[in-house]
Amino acid sequence: MTEPDHGSDIAGGLATTARFDEEAGNGEGRWIIDGAKRWIGGAATADLIAVFARDVADSQVKVFLVPRASWGLSMDTMVGKVALRPMENSTIRFAGVEVPESARLRQVNSWRDVNRILRVMRSDVAWIATGLQAGALDAALAYVKKREQFGRPVSGYQLVQEKLAWILGNLTASFGMVVQLSAQQDAGNYVDANSALAKMQTARMARESAALAREVLGGNGILLENDAARFFADAEAVYSYEGTHEVTALIVGRALTGESAFV
Ligand SMILES: Cc1cc2nc3c(=O)[nH]c(=O)nc-3n(C[C@H](O)[C@H](O)[C@H](O)COP(=O)(O)OP(=O)(O)OC[C@H]3O[C@@H](n4cnc5c(N)ncnc54)[C@H](O)[C@@H]3O)c2cc1C
Structure with missing residues (x-):
């Protein structure tokens, strides 16, 4: 959830976007995710990353399970932590990352x-x-x-x-x-x-x-x-x-x- 520019004010400030493109995915439709996340624990070893993004259509927060190996997703492990050192935290960037509607958690709509x-x-x-x-x-x-x-x-x-x-x-x-x-x-x-x-x-x-x-x-x-x-x-x-x-x-x-x- 946390972003480089939004921690405590994430509720109103969440800037990562999700846009549903009906033409993408050979006409099946795809969510296109753009933005960045910071401090994400366990991301470097996760198969799927739960990404909180704001739907540009209705401005509501939605959650998508994004495969770590997705095209357009890049990640750096944060170094120099003095606390909770065994847990790796990552900075993640999303540049036009595509996921299908089936990757969206349907019960999170606001x-x-x-x-x-x-x-x-x-x-x-x-x-x-x-x-x-x-x-x-x-x-x-x-x-x-x-x-x-x-x-x-x-x-x-x-x-x-x-x-x-x-x-x-x-x-x-x-x-x-x-x-x-x-x-x-x-x-x-x-x-x-x-x-x-x-x-x-x-x-x-x-x-x-x-x-x-x-x-x-x-x-x-x-x-x-x-x-x-x-x-x-x-x-x-x-x-x-x-x-x-x-x-x-x-x-x-x-x-x-x-x-x-x-x-
Ligand atoms: C070890 C670690 C692991 C984490 N793991 C995750 C994770 O897995 N996933 C994830 O999404 N996030 C994770 N986080 C992020 C964490 O939730 C944020 O650090 C936290 O929400 C605070 O945001 P911030 O660090 O940006 O501080 P800021 O929001 O920049 O706050 C800076 C200071 O200003 C104060 N402040 C801000 N707004 C107000 C206000 N209105 N009134 C008074 N004081 C205010 C804060 O209390 C704080 O003291 C992790 C953080 C750490 C340190």
Whole structure:
């Protein structure tokens, strides 16, 4: 979905276009896709890429499953990421890429439909932010039990234990929130603002927990050979992707006040 020039404002800004040409494909008709995407995870190895594009006929957002090997599609892997390094993200360009009507996801015909996808994905990220904190706590605990200073393990110092308790508090609060969110969704109760609130809050706590875990490792906490450093870096990506802190806060704020403050 994300584009080089449109991240947070993708709802109104989505600039990749889809035009149905009835003559193309030997008269069968083809969708012609033009534009660019950025940050697309897993694209470099995917057989099919789900592309969000604006139909020039009705200005609505539609989704097309585009084979990676399509003529007119080119891709570069983004390099130099400090977070979520195992996942490759790509920049993709579409220059007159043709797909048949059968490649279109028929149940996505507007931004309202896209939102149905986003609220599920935001819930997933809230779980990721929670799991990240569990990992950070594990890494911190393992380290402080074996690291000795002033003649004994640093796990025995009050100020270190306070940080461990703080992480556990964040983790437990996050866990309670995502379990409740999933229980509501299992009951068929999907609310955009609930997903946004869970994503906002768990990502904020993940960032804090990962920093505390990094801190109790001292200098070794910035070395990638230690899991705490990896969680510290990954928390930054989790904080910003799938709706930044500000965007998720604005979704919640709109639900609270009835006023949209995005623009
Ligand atoms: C590791 C990673 C993986 C990703 N994977 C994917 C993927 O697979 N597919 C995909 O489509 N996208 C993906 N993304 C993109 C991600 O969803 C965007 O980064 C995110 O939506 C934010 O957009 P942006 O980076 O362009 O930031 P911008 O939109 O440029 O925002 C910059 C800053 O301005 C703030 N801001 C913007 N508008 C407002 C406003 N109205 N009020 C207040 N503050 C505002 C933002 O909150 C942010 O702090 C990924 C990103 C990352 C980092």
